[in-house]
Each structure stands twice: as C-alpha cells, then as structure tokens.
Amino acid sequence: MGIIEDIDCKANNEKHGFNPAAIIHHGLGNLLNDLVFGIKYGKDNATWKYLQHLQEEGVKHIGVSMAVNFLPFLRHLPSTRNTINFLLKGKYQTHAIYDAIIAKERNNMCKSDSLGEDQQECILKCFLKEASKRQEARRPDAAYCDDIQLRHLMADLFGAGVDTTFTTIRWALLYIALYPAVQQRLREELRQRLAANESPSLDDVDALPYLRATIAEVQRIRTVVPVGIPHGTTKEIEIAGFKIPANTMIMPLIWAVHMNATFYDAPNTFKPERFLDPEGQFMVPSYFLPFQVGKRMCLGDELAKNILHLYIAQIVIHYDWFSIAPEDACSIDLTGNCGITLTPPDYRVVFSKAVEH
Numbered sequence: 001m002g003i004i005e006d007i008d009c010k011a012n013n014e015k016h017g018f019n020p021a022a023i024i025h026h027g028l029g030n031l032l033n034d035l036v037f038g039i040k041y042g043k044d045n046a047t048w049k050y051l052q053h054l055q056e057e058g059v060k061h062i063g064v065s066m067a068v069n070f071l072p073f074l075r076h077l078p079s080t081r082n083t084i085n086f087l088l089k090g091k092y093q094t095h096a097i098y099d100a101i102i103a104k105e106r107n108n109m110c111k112s113d114s115l116g117e118d119q120q121e122c123i124l125k126c127f128l129k130e131a132s133k134r135q136e137a138r139r140p141d142a143a144y145c146d147d148i149q150l151r152h153l154m155a156d157l158f159g160a161g162v163d164t165t166f167t168t169i170r171w172a173l174l175y176i177a178l179y180p181a182v183q184q185r186l187r188e189e190l191r192q193r194l195a196a197n198e199s200p201s202l203d204d205v206d207a208l209p210y211l212r213a214t215i216a217e218v219q220r221i222r223t224v225v226p227v228g229i230p231h232g233t234t235k236e237i238e239i240a241g242f243k244i245p246a247n248t249m250i251m252p253l254i255w256a257v258h259m260n261a262t263f264y265d266a267p268n269t270f271k272p273e274r275f276l277d278p279e280g281q282f283m284v285p286s287y288f289l290p291f292q293v294g295k296r297m298c299l300g301d302e303l304a305k306n307i308l309h310l311y312i313a314q315i316v317i318h319y320d321w322f323s324i325a326p327e328d329a330c331s332i333d334l335t336g337n338c339g340i341t342l343t344p345p346d347y348r349v350v351f352s353k354a355v356e357h
Ligand code: HEM
Pocket: 156, 157, 158, 160, 161, 162, 164, 165, 168, 224, 225, 228, 229, 230, 290, 291, 292, 293, 294, 295, 296, 297, 298, 299, 300, 301, 303, 304
C-alpha cells in the first residue's frame, strides 16, 4: 500500500487528526530498502521495526559526537560512555542484520543468474557483482570491495538517505499546513497541471516552480543538517584573510548562511517566493546549500529532491485541505530539536477531502 492509501485509511478513522510520521517513515524507509538491499519490509516485520527504532534513537544520540570531537575527554563521563556504547551496540546489531542479507544475496547469485543485465539491480547486487569481477581479474583494487566496506556503504546510504528526507518532509507538511495561502497556491499550481487523482511524475516537476520554491524555502528556513558535516584541511589555506592551518576541523555552518539577512531578507519569514525570479520561474541562488558544496557534497541530492517533490506534490494534490489539529496548532514550537539533524516537534494533521476524487 502506498503512503496516500495509508494516510487515507488513517484519516477515515481518526477524523480529529493523527501524526503521519510513522506512515512517511515506513514509505521512505522501504524506498531506500529497495534501492540499497533490494528488500521491501512489511509494516509489522520485526527486523524492520527494530531497524526503524535504532535509527530513531541513533539520530537523537549521535549529536554526542559533536561535543566529543572537540573535547575528547568527555568520552570518559559515564553518561557519554553509555550513549557511545548504545550507538556501538546498534552498529554491531545492524551489521549482523546486513551480514544475513549479504549472505542470502550471495547464495542467490550462486544458485541462479540473478544478476542478468536486464534486471533492475539494487546497490548490494551491483557491489557484489563488481567485487567478484575484480577478484576474478585479481585486481589490486578488489580489496576496496570487501564486506567491511559494503556494510558501511549500506549503512551510510540508508542512514543518510532516510533520516534527512523524512525530517524534511515532516517540516514541509508542518509549514504548508501552517501557511494556508502557500498551501492554496501549491494546490492551484498542481491542479492546473494534473487531475486531482493523478499522481505527479518527475516530468511534471519542471513545470511546478512554486512547488520547487516551497520545498527550497522549507530546506532553507529549517536546514535539516544545520551545522553541516565536519571536514578537515589537508594543508594551510586562507579564506577571506583568515589563515587556517593544516589538519584543522572545519564546521560548515549551513544554518548561518541560510539565516543570514544579507543573503535572505527577513530570514525568519517563510516566503517561498524568494526562490522565484520575476517571471515566476524557480531560481537557486549560490548561497542555497542544503546539501553542502564541493566534491564531498551530498551524493543523494538529486534523489532527495525527487523524493521531496513527489511526496509533497502527491499529498497536496490528493487532499482539498490539511491543517494542524487545533489542540497542537496553538502550542506548536517551530524551533526544532538539534541532534545530527534538526527535527520538528510531533504534530497531528487533519486531512480533508470535500468530495471523493
Ligand atoms: C533532504 C535530504 C538530504 C539532505 C539535506 C542531505 C544533506 C547532506 C549533507 C549536508 C551532506 C554532507 C556533505 C559534505 O560533507 O560536504 C551529505 C552527505 C551525504 N549524503 Fe546526503 N542529504 C540528503 C539526502 C540524501 C540521500 C537521499 C542520500 C542517498 C541515498 C544521501 C547520501 C549521502 C551520502 C552518502 C553522503 C556522504 C558523501 C561523502 O562524504 O562523500 N543523502 N548529505
């Protein structure tokens, strides 16, 4: 069942609103599961429930690494030690689950020619195929394709791919629900292009500048990786007259750029129009950096944008209206909680359809 069917089903039973986070997490998680491992889990699958739980807890606690990076002695404090042990235990358990998935895939490869060229392949299959090609040719770079690399690659792609997109979609629904004029304009743009029960495709996105502008504005005003991912200098460099020695840790404060009034007027105001040019076309300024910049910038940026556009478009076009449940709306705090990602508070949404589409 897709996310719209799941939301519809819950909306019929809970007319006063519900938190759509679990439905979105399951949908997005399975999209990445399919891409990375070639697996789709059922909602009640115990392994899947456990992996989701680990991810939810992991992102809350991983912020500890920020403090320990700067003050390494903190790792000896009992509370920090406990958090690090929790994270390490989660890593070993995740790797044990991955090892079982890898073994099953290897077994399939031995039994059949399951890697035929015409088949749609997940990253796990591509990796195993490449590893065996390199081993057979006795290439020295076969060493880069061992199971240690594979486990970390899968964990990186799944971890970096799900949490960021999941958090951005939750912020987007919250802002769109709280700004009725934005929601109405989005729906009008979508319904001019598509029928109410039609699912948007990637071919539609170029023709939906206000959708793209709204998502960009959500990514700016609530940057989900606000302090970026730390980098290091390999040699001395100079930036704007400041000398930075070799081996210095650099924290790229994306938040500081996105909330800078020199670049964005009234930065605390939610204003999708700032990403539209005078002709109403979507435009991206060079100081918009949700995926960071340079050769180590997010490698999933295109996938992420596609997911965000399609998920949000699908929800907006399908409902005639959605708003935050009144009991939550009066107390909602948009500050967010900062772990490695900046997450929104929990909130319930009332989804409404004037007529059955
Ligand atoms: C809204 C969604 C996303 C945001 C805001 C985001 C943001 C970022 C940021 C800020 C970085 C750090 C880049 C750097 O160190 O210079 C990063 C790295 C990365 N992201 Fe994303 N990301 C998103 C979605 C995804 C998705 C969908 C995937 C893949 C499935 C992904 C995979 C990665 C990987 C593998 C890296 C490490 C790249 C490297 O170190 O070379 N991300 N992302």
